[in-house]
Amino acid sequence: MGGGGGVRWSRGIRPGAPGSRTNRLELFYDLVFVFAFLNVTTLTADNANASGLIRCLLVLALLWWCWTSFAAFGNVVRTDQGIVPLVGFASMAAAFVFALSMPQAFRDAPGGLYGPLVFVTCYFLVRAFQVAIFGWVVRYDPRLRRRSLLLAVPVLISTALIVSAPLLPPRLFDVPIGTGIRLTLWLVAIAVEYGFGLLLRRTGWTLVSAGHWAERHALIILVALGESIISLGLGPGFITGLPLTWPVIIAAVLGIAVVAALWWAYFDTLALALEQRLHRTRDQDQRRALARSAYTYLHLPMVAGTILFALGLKGLLADAADPSTPSWGVPLPGFDLLTLYGGVALYLLALVALGWRGLDTLRRPSAVAMGLIVVLMPVAARLPELLALGLLGLVVLAATVVQTVVDATLRRQVREVALTEQLAAEADQTHWRGRHL
Numbered sequence: 401m402g403g404g405g406g407v408r409w410s411r412g413i414r415p416g417a418p419g420s421r422t423n424r425l426e427l428f429y430d431l432v433f434v435f436a437f438l439n440v441t442t443l444t445a446d447n448a449n450a451s452g453l454i455r456c457l458l459v460l461a462l463l464w465w466c467w468t469s470f471a472a473f474g475n476v477v478r479t480d481q482g483i484v485p486l487v488g489f490a491s492m493a494a495a496f497v498f499a500l501s502m503p504q505a506f507r508d509a510p511g512g513l514y515g516p517l518v519f520v521t522c523y524f525l526v527r528a529f530q531v532a533i534f535g536w537v538v539r540y541d542p543r544l545r546r547r548s549l550l551l552a553v554p555v556l557i558s559t560a561l562i563v564s565a566p567l568l569p570p571r572l573f574d575v576p577i578g579t580g581i582r583l584t585l586w587l588v589a590i591a592v593e594y595g596f597g598l599l600l601r602r603t604g605w606t607l608v609s610a611g612h613w614a615e616r617h618a619l620i621i622l623v624a625l626g627e628s629i630i631s632l633g634l635g636p637g638f639i640t641g642l643p644l645t646w647p648v649i650i651a652a653v654l655g656i657a658v659v660a661a662l663w664w665a666y667f668d669t670l671a672l673a674l675e676q677r678l679h680r681t682r683d684q685d686q687r688r689a690l691a692r693s694a695y696t697y698l699h700l701p702m703v704a705g706t707i708l709f710a711l712g713l714k715g716l717l718a719d720a721a722d723p724s725t726p727s728w729g730v731p732l733p734g735f736d737l738l739t740l741y742g743g744v745a746l747y748l749l750a751l752v753a754l755g756w757r758g759l760d761t762l763r764r765p766s767a768v769a770m771g772l773i774v775v776l777m778p779v780a781a782r783l784p785e786l787l788a789l790g791l792l793g794l795v796v797l798a799a800t801v802v803q804t805v806v807d808a809t810l811r812r813q814v815r816e817v818a819l820t821e822q823l824a825a826e827a828d829q830t831h832w833r834g835r836h837l
Contacts, residue, residue, distance in 0.1 A: 413477050415477060420612045423480045426616065439499050441631065449735065459502055471613070506566065523559065531551045555593075557589070558590070562585070632656065647729060647786060650786055655717075658709070672814045672815065673758070701750040709740060731783060
């Protein structure tokens with residue numbers, strides 16, 4: 401992930417530094433993923449079945465790999481300096497068309513360009529930009545240059561597998577080719593990308609800035625949580641003219657309560673503690689392993705869980721806004737219940753895994769809440785939808801409060817260190833600006 405000792409930097413590309421933080425170009429790049437996450441939710445809501453859910457998760461896995469590769473790129477070089485912004489703009493354009501073509505990722509719609517090919521071409525371009533710039537950075541170091549070529553292998557294999565899925569004929573050797581075979585090709589493609597990420601542990605890159613890496617992942621979690629807020633705003637059907645009613649307001653308040661609890665469960669202590677653990681890990685191999693497992697891999701289920709929760713919330717609010725629906729709503733359909741409760745359970749599972757991997761501790765309140773949510777799903781299936789949402793909110797809020805109490809000592813230490821660091825950085829910046837500006 402970072403530059404090796406033999407890297408010679410040109411004027412067009414400037415290296416990152418241990419104190420680097422997220423810059424405005426990276427935030428601009430994340431705007432594409434605001435649209436992408438919204439598009440994933442909307443498309444899955446229009447295909448509310450098991451097949452639609454699987455496709456949602458597959459597309460989300462590819463989206464995440466595009467994003468995390470750019471985050472790694474921004475950790476190595478300063479993306480807002482030299483010629484790199486041009487690479488970022490090109491990558492953004494490809495990523496946006498990639499998100500735009502999601503509805504036709506698996507099958508082509510009549511008229512226009514061939515959707516699956518557009519989708520996979522844009523994915524290839526995004527990944528190719530990232531691999532190419534890494535190769536350019538290490539072009540003067542033969543050892544790192546050879547290792548960087550390995551990064552192109554999963555891109556080529558995964559692209560070939562994804563593009564072959566929609567091109568398969570309806571029958572092959574008199575055997576019908578079903579949806580399952582095409583989805584299997586997607587699964588293999590994603591397994592190749594993520595598997596190579598685990599196998600290529602020594603490609604010559606190191607984590608340059610722990611602060612930048614942690615901040616980038618914290619921001620994308622905020623983007624995913626923002627998707628839930630957007631679902632609260634768009635779900636009631638204001639665009640289609642459905643009225644604003646008390647059930648809608650109650651559902652919105654309960655939804656905000658769940659989102660706020662999810663924010664607190666990660667950002668109040670855990671995110672800060674993980675970043676500080678990353679800073680304290682001096683061995684480069686151990687730091688790279690922690691950054692890969694705790695952030696690249698374990699933050700994905702957090703994003704997926706949040707997107708699933710937003711998906712279930714969208715369906716619930718649409719029902720709540722319908723004047724023909726009873727005051728407390730009707731029992732949630734199985735799909736909406738699965739995404740609503742399952743999304744939160746997946747988010748909590750990721751938090752438990754993060755605590756175990758990053759802090760060597762079992763977050764028991766979160767683990768108990770996750771199990772309780774799963775156990776309560778049959779009960780919630782019989783409740784009116786607002787009561788089901790209230791029950792979910794009660795469990796999540798209680799778990800967050802208990803976890804905060806359990807973490808009291810850790811919380812005090814971690815937040816004191818974070819505040820001290822913030823004050824020191826602000827003092828240094830104020831001193832520098834007073835002398836030079």
